[in-house]
Amino acid sequence: MSLTVVMACELLPTDHTGPSVFLAGPTPRLDTVPSWRPDAIAELDRQWTGPDLPELTVYSPESRAAHYDDQVDWETDARERASAILFWIPRDLVHLPGMTTNVEFGLDVTTGRAVLGYPPDCPNPDRNRYLIWVAHRHGAPGRDTLPDTVTAALTLARNAFTTRWSPGLLKSAPGSAIIIPPHTPRPLYRATRAGRGAFSRSGPLRLSSTVRWPHTPPGGAATETVSQ
Structure with a gap:
């Protein structure tokens, strides 16, 4: 596996200069409701391939066992660190309403690091229409399949990582x-x-x-x- 997964409230890496993706979106509250994040992590791992690629850090806000207030702080810090913020919203007003996700997308859509995924076959796709409009308004990529959403997020992460290491031209004399x-x-x-x-x-x-x-x-x- 060419990536490292950091779960909610686990220690964030001290060195966060490498590429990273935060998995934003509704989290199941019942054990009977499957999470979408394992599929997203598997797809990230499948696509993050190639010679000399650095390790990809994936921040997953699913908690092993954490106090809610602590998790809110952790999620905020992790989203601020991430090279790309992948929003996947399989809207289901009964099991995956995504109300907090709506707020987070509003906070992140203008950062240039957000990607919006909106599966058309989710139980309540009409409740994603406004977020799709907001994404289009602010130039955030929008995709309707998980693989395409992952591809768009990895493009942002890769570009941000390269730009981070190339802010300007180096002027030096030979031998310096x-x-x-x-x-x-x-x-x-x-x-x-x-x-x-x-x-x-x-x-x-x-x-x-x-x-x-x-x-x-x-x-x-x-x-x-x-x-x-």
Whole structure:
């Protein structure tokens, strides 16, 4: 599995610079009502494939056993951290009303990180019409199948992750030292050496420079020379 699942009220990762997806939507309150999140996690794992992909963190607000107030704080913090917020709303006014989800979508739709999923075969699809309009109004992607919703969320997560490491161009003289921050994803650094434009926090590595790691990266020396 190329992803890590963090459940409600579990310790959030201290390093949250990598790609991540929060699974927002109604949560079953009865054991007899199946959750949609296991299918979403399986689909995320199926689609998150490819060479040199970093670990994907998935935040699932389903609780193993947590106090409600604690969970609200956890969910708020996790949604703020997430690269993408996947809303899947199989609206069922009896078992999955999604009233809190409506509020969360209103808070997140303008962040550029929200994706709305609205299955047309759910018990009450008409109750999703306004959210669909809001998503369209603010340019948030909307999809009507779970696989397509996952694809859209992973696109946002991947783009946010790349942008986070490329805020601007790095201007350095040949042979100068570039300090790579801790937890820089090794795949991005490898991509630099292959000429595919990996990034440090200062931007893409340019010219011929010495890259100095504050820690020794897996499979490499603490200092290496990059030529482009």
